[in-house]
Amino acid sequence: MKITEAKWIENFKQGKIDGESVEVSYKMYAQAKSFYASEDASLPQDTLMYTVYTCQTKNDHTQNLNWGLTVMEPVCVHQECNVTRGHFHEDEQCDEIYVCQKGEGLLLLMDEKGQCHAETMREGSIHHIDGTLAHRLVNTSDSKLEVMCCWPVNAGHDYKRVEEMPFSVRVFRENGKITIKENR
Numbered sequence: 001m002k003i004t005e006a007k008w009i010e011n012f013k014q015g016k017i018d019g020e021s022v023e024v025s026y027k028m029y030a031q032a033k034s035f036y037a038s039e040d041a042s043l044p045q046d047t048l049m050y051t052v053y054t055c056q057t058k059n060d061h062t063q064n065l066n067w068g069l070t071v072m073e074p075v076c077v078h079q080e081c082n083v084t085r086g087h088f089h090e091d092e093q094c095d096e097i098y099v100c101q102k103g104e105g106l107l108l109l110m111d112e113k114g115q116c117h118a119e120t121m122r123e124g125s126i127h128h129i130d131g132t133l134a135h136r137l138v139n140t141s142d143s144k145l146e147v148m149c150c151w152p153v154n155a156g157h158d159y160k161r162v163e164e165m166p167f168s169v170r171v172f173r174e175n176g177k178i179t180i181k182e183n184r
Helices: 007-013 029-035 160-164
Strands: 022-028 048-055 065-072 080-083 096-102 104-110 116-122 126-129 134-139 145-152 169-174 177-182
Touching (some): 022 029, 096 104, 096 134, 104 126, 104 145
Antiparallel strands (some): 048 065
């Protein structure tokens, strides 16, 4: 019997996922401006901030899993490190797993009271995200940050809660050092 690796798994290693069931979305600076403390007029509106690949299952079984890959560019907005939008899960019983594939960054986690903590992401690190916590990725390096993720089909994404209660910290790269500051 010959064992072969699935094509989309191989492409994970190359920083993308291909296939007919894969959805790809691109977040440009024009769509991400509200994620940062202040706008940066020097940053072109069409600057790619991150790409998300999602391989969704096509049935109604809630125990099935979705797979994704987020590729974050090494961009700063007025020294604030590049971040994803961040979200809670609609179904808080659904946890999520992140695996840092390439690069370095932080996984910001926030509880329902707005308390944040950060986990360092390095190549090969694995992160369990409790379904009750909001989560967002932060690219703190000068190279791309690539993070694989796996979550239940029925988890859902609740972006509105993060808009109403933004993450209570922001991450900056200042004079070559990463600093975490309270969001005021």
